[in-house]
Amino acid sequence: MKVLSAEQLSGADKETIRKQNITSEELMERAATLVFNEINQRLQGAPIPIKIFCGIGNNGGDGLVIARHLIQHGYHVTVYVVNYSDKRSEDFLANYEKLKVITNDWPHLIKEEDHFPEINTGDFVIDAMFGIGLNRPIEGWVAKLVKLINNSQAFILAVDMPSGLFSDKTPGKKAAVIEANYTLSFQSPKLVFFLPETMDYIGDLQVLDIGLDREYISKLISETFLIGKQEAVSLYIPRKKNSHKGDYGKVLIVGGSYGKIGSVLLTATAALKTGTGLCSLYIPECGYDIIQTGLPEAMLMTDTDKKMLTTYPKDFDADVVCFGMGVGTDEKSVQALKELLQANNDPVVIDADGLNILSNNKEFLKMLPKNSVLTPHPGELKRLIGAWEDDFQKLEKVKKFSKKYNVILVVKGAHTFTIDREYIYINDSGNPGMATAGSGDVLSGIITSLIGQGYEPVNAAVFGVYLHGLSGDITAEEIGYESLLAGDIARNMGKAVKALFERESMESK
Ligand SMILES: NC(=O)C1=CN([C@@H]2O[C@H](COP(=O)(O)OP(=O)(O)OC[C@H]3O[C@@H](n4cnc5c(N)ncnc54)[C@H](OP(=O)(O)O)[C@@H]3O)[C@@H](O)[C@H]2O)[C@@H](O)CC1
Ligand SMILES: Nc1ncnc2c1ncn2[C@@H]1O[C@H](COP(=O)(O)OP(=O)(O)O)[C@@H](O)[C@H]1O
Ligand SMILES: [K+]
Known part of the structure; x- marks a missing residue:
């Protein structure tokens, strides 16, 4: 609308x-x-x-x-x-x-x-x-x-x-x-x-x-749109009967550090639950058993460092790469992001510490592939674009940043705003139960998955944000706000996609 x-x-x-x-x-x-x-x-x-x-x-x-x-x-x-x-x-x-x-x-x-x-x-x-x-x-x-x-x-x-x-x-x-x-x-x-x-x-x-x-x-x-169910449905790309796992994206998720391996587990779970064909992870060695046990559907590569990322698997051939959750900002991990940016020409998804590394190393911004998706929460956004006086000035600054670096920003909040150059897409799904640790990691997995499945990055961001909120709404309906966990949002993605096409199940928002 x-x-x-x-x-x-x-x-x-x-x-x-x-x-x-x-x-x-x-x-x-x-x-x-x-x-x-x-x-x-x-x-x-x-x-x-x-x-x-x-x-x-x-x-x-x-x-x-x-x-x-x-x-x-x-x-x-x-x-x-x-x-x-x-x-x-x-x-x-x-x-x-x-x-x-x-x-x-x-x-x-x-x-x-x-x-x-x-x-x-x-x-x-x-x-x-x-x-x-x-x-x-x-x-x-x-x-x-x-x-x-x-x-x-x-x-x-x-x-x-x-x-x-x-x-x-x-x-x-x-x-x-x-x-x-x-x-x-x-x-x-x-x-x-x-x-x-x-x-x-x-x-x-x-x-x-x-x-x-x-x-x-x-x-x-109009340059501003409200994204409700109707708009979301129009973005959906149906699966073909005659298809195989290679048609639904070879995704690589790069992240995690000692004590924060759960973040990549959430991202990878969300990617697979959103329909990714092949999901691989690149993580520090300490996460090996955790991921293999927690998500047997995923494939794993580990860094030589036990506790943090120090490099990037340049030779790995992925359709889309997601970087940042749980990485930390150690100098060695900064090098990992640099190698990733040097090795990639296709859009990438950058979240969490990936964004903090970008903020600390602004020269990396020019290396971002065109139409990459950045998913900051307000704190990360402030580090990236500087402080703003009010929300209107914030929007202008984000638009300018998006144009300057040719990237799409997903500014997370109670209403998440996806900004693609001068266009603003305001999300209308979601609820306060989603204010819980890891729900941003899940969102990155969803958006990455959709890019891997052939959605244009901006559509992947807008549709992904809507589905993330819808899954949160379905989960909250079942268990209430307080006990909603980020993992529940990932695990209920199937219900969210189905609800898009069910007339009676959810109120059209
Ligand atoms: N288009 C639609 O969709 C339709 C719109 N419709 C309706 O019309 C509404 C808009 O009506 P509107 O233009 O008459 O303005 P409104 O908000 O009533 O106020 C204007 C008055 O306030 C004054 N004023 C301003 N600031 C002031 C202040 N701080 N302190 C004191 N005064 C102040 C200003 O006077 P001024 O002194 O600036 O000359 C003026 O007299 C719209 O919101 C909707 O409800 C529907 O009926 C039909 C379809
Ligand atoms: N009150 C709310 N209403 C709707 N969505 C929310 C609300 N609070 C948080 N969210 C969503 O939850 C996610 C939180 O992301 P983030 O802050 O990065 O969390 P984390 O870093 O723990 O993963 C965002 O997608 C945001 O839009
Ligand atoms: K009024």
């Missing part, structure tokens, strides 16, 4: 009004009615106090439409107009008049702190103060109102986006922003919904298709 900017959404809005020959008020009615339907479906007429806070722009207009429908369906609604300015939008005014017709209980005007209502724990608050039109931080008494709502413990539903969030920049640490429990957003998710600094404001997210012109949207150039 394309992630559109506020500007693109406004354009689509105008084109829809023109092409469908409707007024902007009718479009607002359509969008806000969808929000009402969702609320009605969940509340089923429950007599709980609903407090709707409306701004004076079109987000406020949506709030007034929602209020009208809720009142007409017998809900206990109180409407507040957060009168932060006198420039009421036309559609706000039209809906203000419509509301007056159906109730004597007219909106309460809030113009200062003294007008604030009491908000109680059991209230259902609808935030329709600001949407994509916010152009400066919320200040003064409006900021105080935002804090009052946040501190109320009431359930908060945000319309289009939580008030206080911008669509194209982060709000700053002390800014007043609604902390929603649930966000119902129109037509397209916004980039800020997925960034580490701002994702916590969103709560659960649902995107409503408000019927903006499909043709116009399909022609819009």
